[in-house]
Amino acid sequence: TQLLEQSPQFLSIQEGENLTVYCNSSSVFSSLQWYRQEPGEGPVLLVTVVTGGEVKKLKRLTFQFGDARKDSSLHITAAQPGDTGLYLCAGPTSGTYKYIFGTGTRLKVLA
């Protein structure tokens, strides 16, 4: 069974601080997606990483895919209250059309 473990589970920081969220698996994923979800709404796709070692930037967010494609990280620089939400990594399991989500990181940025 392929699992995606995220850490930390909860994070409460002050505005302006930096943070990193990790998404780890013992299995190889062909790609990983990062989503942000706000309460009562659907997850919104932020980025897809496909190539081992790939780094993608989305304004103050930097996403990295591990060389072995078993892990990924999301780094937020100078966090803002608008970054508050549930961050989920997710990816397609090998050989099926099943899509699994990570355990989630709930981020709260305090003004």
Added chain:
Amino acid sequence: AAGVIQSPRHLIKEKRETATLKCYPIPRHDTVYWYQQGPGQDPQFLISFYEKMQSDKGSIPDRFSAQQFSDYHSELNMSSLELGDSALYFCASSSFVPGLASWGNNEQFFGPGTRLTVL
């Protein structure tokens, strides 16, 4: 840009009743996924369809069934509802061709969800 449409957005049912949730994927997307998300939990995969055929099955109860129609919209039918079925139900769509060597870019785009409350 067109997004995934789900209806209804909110649904209240009594125990043992039935419910039908609808999902309209992004135009030209051929794959639909259904997820259930309980309070404080991450989305749990229920079932997926590719080109109107079931492509994979997750933790979907036998009381639930789903199908994808010729226009690619999908419906999730839930019978004999239980209190524990109360949750957010999300539909996602993607444009994906199985069997390709590369599985990259299997990006899923989610709808706003249907909040089902079973009383």
